[in-house]
Amino acid sequence: MDAPRPSTALFDVYLRLRPAPTPDTDRFLAVEHPPSADAHPTHITIRAPANDNRKRAVEKFAFTRVFEEGAGQRELFESTGILPLIEGVLGKEGREGRDGLVATLGVTGSGKSHTILGSKSQRGLTQLALDVLYHQTAPHLVETETSPAVFASLASADVSEAYLLPAGHFLDAMYSSGSSTESRGSTYSRATTPALVRETPSSYIHMHCPGAFPTIDSVVAASKRAAAAAARPSMAVFDRLTYPSLSKYHHHHHPPSPLSPHKPQPAPNLPPPPQDSSFISLPPQPPTSKRHPPRLSALPTHPSTADLATLPAPDPTAAYAILISIKPPPNPARRRPLLFKPTEHSPDRKVVAGLRKIVCTSLAHALLVLETGLQERRVAGTGTNAASSRSHGFFCVEVKKRLRATRTANEGPWSTATLTIVDLAGSERARTAKTAGATLAEAGKINESLMYLGQCMQMQADNATASTAGAAQGVNNGGVPQANLVPYRQCKLTELLFSNSFAREGGGGGVRARQQRGVMIVTADPWGDFNATGQILRYSALAREVTVARVASVTGAIVGGAARAASGMGTAGGGAGQEELEAALAALAALREEVEVAQMLLAEETRRRQAAELSWNVAELRCEAVEAEVREEVWGEFEARMAGEQRRWRAGRAAEMDAQDEHLDRKLELLTLGLDLERAGVWEDESAETEAGKENVAPAESHFYSEDLSPSNTGKHRHHTSHHDIDIDIDIDIDMSTTEGAKTADSPAAAHLRARNSLLAREMLQLEDANRALRERLAKAEQPQQQRSPSKKMRVLKTASRGWAGSGVGLDDC
Numbered sequence: 088m089d090a091p092r093p094s095t096a097l098f099d100v101y102l103r104l105r106p107a108p109t110p111d112t113d114r115f116l117a118v119e120h121p122p123s124a125d126a127h128p129t130h131i132t133i134r135a136p137a138n139d140n141r142k143r144a145v146e147k148f149a150f151t152r153v154f155e156e157g158a159g160q161r162e163l164f165e166s167t168g169i170l171p172l173i174e175g176v177l178g179k180e181g182r183e184g185r186d187g188l189v190a191t192l193g194v195t196g197s198g199k200s201h202t203i204l205g206s207k208s209q210r211g212l213t214q215l216a217l218d219v220l221y222h223q224t225a226p227h228l229v230e231t232e233t234s235p236a237v238f239a240s241l242a243s244a245d246v247s248e249a250y251l252l253p254a255g256h257f258l259d260a261m262y263s264s265g266s267s268t269e270s271r272g273s274t275y276s277r278a279t280t281p282a283l284v285r286e287t288p289s290s291y292i293h294m295h296c297p298g299a300f301p302t303i304d305s306v307v308a309a310s311k312r313a314a315a316a317a318a319r320p321s322m323a324v325f326d327r328l329t330y331p332s333l334s335k336y337h338h339h340h341h342p343p344s345p346l347s348p349h350k351p352q353p354a355p356n357l358p359p360p361p362q363d364s365s366f367i368s369l370p371p372q373p374p375t376s377k378r379h380p381p382r383l384s385a386l387p388t389h390p391s392t393a394d395l396a397t398l399p400a401p402d403p404t405a406a407y408a409i410l411i412s413i414k415p416p417p418n419p420a421r422r423r424p425l426l427f428k429p430t431e432h433s434p435d436r437k438v439v440a441g442l443r444k445i446v447c448t449s450l451a452h453a454l455l456v457l458e459t460g461l462q463e464r465r466v467a468g469t470g471t472n473a474a475s476s477r478s479h480g481f482f483c484v485e486v487k488k489r490l491r492a493t494r495t496a497n498e499g500p501w502s503t504a505t506l507t508i509v510d511l512a513g514s515e516r517a518r519t520a521k522t523a524g525a526t527l528a529e530a531g532k533i534n535e536s537l538m539y540l541g542q543c544m545q546m547q548a549d550n551a552t553a554s555t556a557g558a559a560q561g562v563n564n565g566g567v568p569q570a571n572l573v574p575y576r577q578c579k580l581t582e583l584l585f586s587n588s589f590a591r592e593g594g595g596g597g598v599r600a601r602q603q604r605g606v607m608i609v610t611a612d613p614w615g616d617f618n619a620t621g622q623i624l625r626y627s628a629l630a631r632e633v634t635v636a637r638v639a640s641v642t643g644a645i646v647g648g649a650a651r652a653a654s655g656m657g658t659a660g661g662g663a664g665q666e667e668l669e670a671a672l673a674a675l676a677a678l679r680e681e682v683e684v685a686q687m688l689l690a691e692e693t694r695r696r697q698a699a700e701l702s703w704n705v706a707e708l709r710c711e712a713v714e715a716e717v718r719e720e721v722w723g724e725f726e727a728r729m730a731g732e733q734r735r736w737r738a739g740r741a742a743e744m745d746a747q748d749e750h751l752d753r754k755l756e757l758l759t760l761g762l763d764l765e766r767a768g769v770w771e772d773e774s775a776e777t778e779a780g781k782e783n784v785a786p787a788e789s790h791f792y793s794e795d796l797s798p799s800n801t802g803k804h805r806h807h808t809s810h811h812d813i814d815i816d817i818d819i820d821i822d823m824s825t826t827e828g829a830k831t832a833d834s835p836a837a838a839h840l841r842a843r844n845s846l847l848a849r850e851m852l853q854l855e856d857a858n859r860a861l862r863e864r865l866a867k868a869e870q871p872q873q874q875r876s877p878s879k880k881m882r883v884l885k886t887a888s889r890g891w892a893g894s895g896v897g898l899d900d901c
């Protein structure tokens with residue numbers, strides 16, 4: 088069985104074994120060493136301890152690499168791909184960084200916290216990662232403790248509704264003047280944390296340092312005020328928000344701690360430091376409002392990262408800022424679920440809203456903030472592990488990056504990549520752990536979230552195996568292996584861990600470039616709980632194989648009994664009969680073993696099927712909910728559009744009818760006018776004087792009036808209009824001489840006539856305009872019909888020529 092090395096994997100999975108607490112006991116887990124001395128082990132096998140009579144199958148698991156009991160923190164740090172993760176977070180030159188995830192998973196007491204956070208004498212992966220990060224970015228870090236403008240730019244670039252604080256500010260607010268208290272111990276142990284009953288830091292801050300937390304708004308406002316006060320030194324305002332040097336957290340008897348061999352720490356030249364040792368070393372104390380800062384020199388400095396062979400390279404063209412996120416301690420009375428927010432890059436990329444983000448400009452600051460964060464993590468002792476972590480711990484190191492200002496260009500916008508380090512709470516069996524009440528309920532939740540995590544990991548392992556098998560057989564689906572969806576949205580834990588691994592940004596081809604890469608370190612105690620460890624190994628391993636164990640004792644007993652029976656039967660059967668019997672018994676034993684393995688496989692498959700059914704049901708419910716939501720949304724939009732269309736159509740129709748009415752009114756008005764004139768006898772008289780041969784007008788046409796406006800007084804103006812089913816021909820033939828005659832006569836009738844004439848002339852012009860517009864509309868309406876059918880075209884032409892025939896106005900005039 089080879090360990091698949093999938094290219095599409097969410098993360099590499101490493102196994103770390105912890106040293107034996109009592110080495111002389113039997114271990115159930117064995118490491119398979121590869122034949123070559125240079126190669127690292129990748130496989131382990133587990134077999135049930137002797138006292139477990141139920142299962143006899145041997146299970147074999149494959150991991151990216153197995154670290155045996157002797158492996159130290161430094162070896163783990165160097166060999167688990169964390170350095171490339173850090174390089175990814177820093178980002179290549181001119182490019183944004185990529186998120187990285189380091190997580191530990193294992194049964195309670197198997198060494199997760201030891202791996203991630205270290206112990207009193209050894210640094211964990213988190214401290215080592217911070218050391219490398221600060222060492223590599225030191226020349227490129229922006230100064231936020233003293234520069235309000237830079238701090239404000241960071242604050243305004245954060246989209247997660249976080250509270251940004253400079254580290255000095257934060258630490259001072261957390262550990263204000265309690266420095267005169269006596270030393271109460273010197274042992275550093277995280278195990279004492281659960282018993283500490285103190286004010287939560289946030290309540291302390293609000294009670295004792297009102298306004299001490301600068302919100303984004305207050306810092307931005309402060310920076311604006313500072314910029315505006317040009318006469319004063321611009322630092323004046325920010326000084327009030329700036330906090331004392333880190334060196335006050337050093338013990339005066341100790342030299343500055345060489346936390347990072349690469350970067351000297353500030354000298355301890357401040358007021359007499361507290362006699363107290365690190366707050367994490369305190370035995371249980373009565374409630375008090377004072378807290379004491381961790382003593383920097385008490386924090387472990389081993390192992391060092393000074394002589395690492397390869398270090399991640401930062402972007403030389405960029406400026407960096409490093410922020411450490413801390414979730415404010417929850418109010419037990421009003422526990423709220425984590426609030427996720429999509430980021431500016433993609434709705435899939437989620438961040439937790441409402442965190443405190445501490446801008447740390449040095450490793451020492453970062454370590455102090457980390458220690459402070461650890462205090463806020465809820466730890467409650469259980470029967471299994473006295474220092475058991477009863478919550479999943481997330482340590483998020485945000486690396487902000489922007490292009491530095493040059494002579495030709497200003498600095499670019501801040502981009503963010505996050506290194507998330509996760510110490511998952513241990514899975515445990517309630518019976519073993521002897522938990523009760525709220526702690527038992529919490530354990531149930533933790534186990535549930537770990538179950539969902541297990542499903543995701545199994546799915547990823549299956550995908551990876553399928554992809555490797557597909558690649559080996561050259562079978563693929565258009566170059567893309569068919570992968571099952573990893574159900575990471577089932578719970579907050581898996582969403583937090585993996586939403587960035589699947590985030591699609593922008594919809595373009597290069598969207599996967601920023602997807603998160605991860606490292607999962609599974610911890611196991613080879614002498615611990617066989618069942619619980621086996622369960623975790625089953626869902627976390629990259630591959631698994633079940634083989635039959637030799638059940639020599641049982642088979643031997645059967646064979647021995649059979650042989651005795653055979654010999655008791657006398658010598659009649661002879662040697663041949665006995666051999667036959669032995670062979671039959673051996674076959675029987677082999678069949679029994681097969682049945683047992685088949686039963687185990689069946690049980691495993693049943694469990695997986697049930698898990699798959701569960702996720703299927705959840706997915707179906709989600710689909711239904713989404714479908715209903717989409718339906719409702721589409722229906723609402725459709726109805727709104729329909730109503731809009733109806734409104735528009737009604738308005739258009741009303742306007743059209745108004746235009747028609749107006750047109751008809753005007754025609755009627757003209758008709759009435761013409762009739763009036765006719766009645767007055769003007770037209771009859773004048774028509775007698777008009778020249779002979781004047782064109783007759785078709786009876787169907789309306790002959791309203793004629794007016795001769797030509798200079799020679801002999802011209803006539805004809806007007807034809809057609810609107811829908813109404814055809815109107817207007818002949819205007821006004822004899823100006825008559826008008827002149829009338830003018831000369833200067834009778835009331837002549838004056839009336841003149842007035843009428845000029846009114847008519849105006850009306851005629853308006854009518855002409857309306858007529859022209861109508862003709863254009865008619866022509867447009869007829870055009871498609873003419874194009875469609877030649878016969879129709881002819882019909883239209885005929886109709887048109889008939890319509891214009893009597894008026895003397897050619898089609899070209901239309």
Ligand SMILES: Nc1ncnc2c1ncn2[C@@H]1O[C@H](COP(=O)(O)OP(=O)(O)OP(=O)(O)O)[C@@H](O)[C@H]1O
Binds near residue numbers: 199200477
């Ligand atoms: N590789 C190791 N080397 C030395 N000591 C170890 C190692 N791993 C674990 N231990 C010790 O085992 C004990 C339990 O380890 P740890 O607290 O890290 O377990 P855990 O898996 O985090 O447990 P929980 O899930 O309950 O928090 C600690 O005292 C720790 O120092």
